[in-house]
Amino acid sequence: MIELRNVIKSFGDKAVLKGVNARFDKGKTNLIIGASGSGKTVLQKCMVGLLKIDSGEILFSGTDFVTMSGEDRKLLRQQIGMLFQGSALFDSMTVEQNVMFPLDMFTKWTRGEKLERVNFVLERVDLKGVNAKRPDEISGGMKKRVGIARAIVLKPKYLFCDEPNSGLDPRTSMLIDKLIHEITKENDITTIINTHDMNSVMEIGENILYLDQGKEEWKGTNKEIIFSKHEKLNDFIFASEFLKDAKDMRALEERGIIDNDRNMDKILKEGSIDTGEGKE
Amino acid sequence: MKLFSSFGQYLLMLRGAARKPENGKMYWKELMHQSVEIGFGSLGIVVIISIFMGAVSAVQTAYQLVSPLIPRETIALVVRDTVILEFAPTLICIVLAGVVGSKIAGELGNMRVSEQIDALEIMGINTKSYLIAPKILGALLTIPLLVIISMVLGIYGGRLASALGELVAGDAFDRGLQNGFTIKNVYIGLAKAYSFAFIISSISSFFGYYVRGGALEIGRASTAAVITSCIVILMVDYLIAYIFL
Numbered sequence: 001m002i003e004l005r006n007v008i009k010s011f012g013d014k015a016v017l018k019g020v021n022a023r024f025d026k027g028k029t030n031l032i033i034g035a036s037g038s039g040k041t042v043l044q045k046c047m048v049g050l051l052k053i054d055s056g057e058i059l060f061s062g063t064d065f066v067t068m069s070g071e072d073r074k075l076l077r078q079q080i081g082m083l084f085q086g087s088a089l090f091d092s093m094t095v096e097q098n099v100m101f102p103l104d105m106f107t108k109w110t111r112g113e114k115l116e117r118v119n120f121v122l123e124r125v126d127l128k129g130v131n132a133k134r135p136d137e138i139s140g141g142m143k144k145r146v147g148i149a150r151a152i153v154l155k156p157k158y159l160f161c162d163e164p165n166s167g168l169d170p171r172t173s174m175l176i177d178k179l180i181h182e183i184t185k186e187n188d189i190t191t192i193i194n195t196h197d198m199n200s201v202m203e204i205g206e207n208i209l210y211l212d213q214g215k216e217e218w219k220g221t222n223k224e225i226i227f228s229k230h231e232k233l234n235d236f237i238f239a240s241e242f243l244k245d246a247k248d249m250r251a252l253e254e255r256g257i258i259d260n261d262r263n264m265d266k267i268l269k270e271g272s273i274d275t276g277e278g279k280e
Numbered sequence: 281m282k283l284f285s286s287f288g289q290y291l292l293m294l295r296g297a298a299r300k301p302e303n304g305k306m307y308w309k310e311l312m313h314q315s316v317e318i319g320f321g322s323l324g325i326v327v328i329i330s331i332f333m334g335a336v337s338a339v340q341t342a343y344q345l346v347s348p349l350i351p352r353e354t355i356a357l358v359v360r361d362t363v364i365l366e367f368a369p370t371l372i373c374i375v376l377a378g379v380v381g382s383k384i385a386g387e388l389g390n391m392r393v394s395e396q397i398d399a400l401e402i403m404g405i406n407t408k409s410y411l412i413a414p415k416i417l418g419a420l421l422t423i424p425l426l427v428i429i430s431m432v433l434g435i436y437g438g439r440l441a442s443a444l445g446e447l448v449a450g451d452a453f454d455r456g457l458q459n460g461f462t463i464k465n466v467y468i469g470l471a472k473a474y475s476f477a478f479i480i481s482s483i484s485s486f487f488g489y490y491v492r493g494g495a496l497e498i499g500r501a502s503t504a505a506v507i508t509s510c511i512v513i514l515m516v517d518y519l520i521a522y523i524f525l
Contacts, residue, residue: 049402050398050401050402074404077403078403084398088395089396090396101403106302
């Protein structure tokens with residue numbers, strides 16, 4: 001579990017985080033959402049120690065990351081995996097070398113043991129047989145999966161993902177979301193995802209923190225979003241008329257007033273929705 | 281003011297690079313990789329430049345030696361000393377500042393911009409000692425060797441040009457080479473080589489490591505690394521010459 005207490009961060013005169021309080025639970029996919037410039041990435045960078053906070057506490061299982069000794073921080077960092085927006089794969093290395101790198105650095109395993117673990121995680125992210133390929137020879141979605149494999153190879157307790165769906169098509173995005181969600185459950189890790197992707201919010205958002213101008217505006221689950229009357233949150237998530245309609249439909253489904261959208265075929269057959277068929 | 285803060289940041293970077301490595305084996309691997317990249321990767325250009333540098337030096341010395349009172353063997357002596365004291369260490373290191381310096385700054389800059397350095401930091405790796413120390417040590421290991429090769433080839437180039445242009449016969453050139461030779465000059469040349477190797481690798485690492493922005497900034501950082509390295513090399517060259525000669 002990770003807890004944030006009154007986290008403040010400024011760049012010069014510009015306050016980016018204005019006292020953020022949050023709790024990210026173990027074994028759950030925790031999402032940080034918010035518009036561009038709301039402070040999501042800065043918050044995540046503060047949590048992993050890439051940026052120093054001005055004041056506040058960042059507690060990893062009760063221990064403050066900020067006041068930790070350098071050595072303890074180093075040890076904690078070995079329990080953190082991170083998937084970057086651009087994957088951040090080492091471009092001079094092959095896929096196998098990329099995934100093996102943390103093992104080379106921090107374990108005394110034999111080459112065979114390391115290779116076994118690498119193959120296991122590559123298989124887990126559905127990337128068999130690409131060991132010898134270089135990052136510039138694989139697609140964006142595959143790069144993300146290699147990034148996930150590298151992030152989980154040391155069996156981390158905490159997994160951070162910065163915009164894991166950026167630049168991916170909707171189907172690949174869903175696969176990546178599903179994969180992160182499954183890995184979180186399988187390994188009982190605390191996963192924190194920064195995202196703009198509303199599909200992710202609705203599919204895997206078990207614990208959502210909505211940031212607006214450096215402050216937490218709303219906290220809840222994906223189901224609670226459906227019923228939320230929070231104006232800013234609704235304006236942000238359901239930005240288009242189409243999405244607003246979808247939210248209303250979903251709310252009716254959740255209340256059992258209309259059939260669940262999984263029964264769409266039934267609704268279409270009954271002719272209660274105009275499909276446009278037969279029109280000139 | 282910015283100059284002082286940058287210099288302070290440069291010193292902090294060097295302090296970070298001097299810290300104990302997390303995994304000696306990985307650092308050794310990286311050191312070997314960098315040594316090959318810097319040393320072997322620059323060998324071709326060093327060979328070509330050195331031979332022509334010595335040849336031009338011989339031809340120009342012969343052109344300026346108009347007095348019949350000065351023996352033609354003096355050409356070898358002048359070629360030897362200019363190559364050992366100045367051409368091999370300084371000219372080669374200026375070229376290496378371009379070849380190696382821009383490569384180091386570009387590589388680190390790209391790693392910074394594409395968040396590869398952040399990825400290493402999050403893993404708990406001291407990126408300064410993992411990425412910068414092997415580059416500095418690799419340069420300190422290989423650049424003086426390249427300078428020694430350049431000294432030998434430069435003198436050989438002078439000998440070749442002298443023989444081809446009938447400026448001085450081969451055996452007379454060899455006699456001239458031995459005439460008044462002092463090992464001190466080689467030591468001064470090597471002192472320059474070590475100093476310049478450190479300057480090239482550390483300054484280029486500094487510009488690459490602290491890059492902010494995108495592709496344009498990487499290019500700018502590489503240019504700034506080369507220009508700054510060249511200026512500092514020339515300043516230190518003067519300083520060493522002033523102190524030791």
